[in-house]
Amino acid sequence: MKVFSISESDDSEDSDSSSVEEQGVNSDWGVVVGDPKAFNFDEDIGLVKEIQDMRGKDIFSYYRLFLDEELITTLVTETNLYAEQTIVQAIVEETLMPSSRLNKWKNVTREEMYCFLGFLLWMGLDKKLRFVLFSNTFQSKNIDEYFDKKFKNFDSSSLPPCKVELQQHLLRVRYVTKLWRNSHLKHTTSLSPVASGWTINDNKYDFVWFVGAITIPSC
Secondary structure, three states: EEEEEEEEOOOOOOOOOOOHHHHEEEEEEEEEEOOOOOOOOOOOOOOOOHHOOOOOOOOOHHHHHHOOOOHOOOOHHHHHHHHHHHHHHHHHHHOOOOOOHHHHOOOOHHHHOOOOOOOHHHHEEEHHHHHHHHHHOOOOOOOOOOOOOOOOOHHHHHHOOHHHHHHHHHHHHHHHHHHHHOOOOOOOOOOOOOHHOOEEEEEEEEOOOOOOOOOOOOO
8 A cells, every 4th residue: 555654864954944845854655564553433423313303493503503602602702802902902092083983882792693604604605695795895986986996906805605616615525524534444435526626737636616607697
């Protein structure tokens, strides 16, 4: 069986160097003698009982499986703490302007945090929400104003992923999850990376960001 091994060169003098080249490390393919160590796994596989018992529950119940009360409470606490520290710092440094939005700050609640995160998730599935956000932020107030005057400063990475991007991301997540969950097995997955959100370019794997047209077809 061929594996990738790394051995330190005899002429290496700087073991603390950050790069492999500077350390004088050779990367070679070698032969492993014997079978890899097998790890015993005697746990039950499949959906846990808590998930099986949720059949017939509403969507919000499933949503809370990913964002439970403990996580939401932590997000709310840290958000409000950061806001308080920012306001105090601005007051001390006398940089808090009368028109600042910080003067209208109100502590975030768990319900608001649930709604905010849910809205972000839904924006990745519904393109209309992304379009509304874009239009409200970058539309021209004057009909005679060139659109690219404001568009040139637009950072597309600030938008959540659209549905086609999210699909490719989930395929990669499924593939990596399979590898980790079956790492104790000889064959970790039957999935193909090429069918799981990657493509091969020049003998290297690159992300497939989305499949389909770049622009939304006109109505």
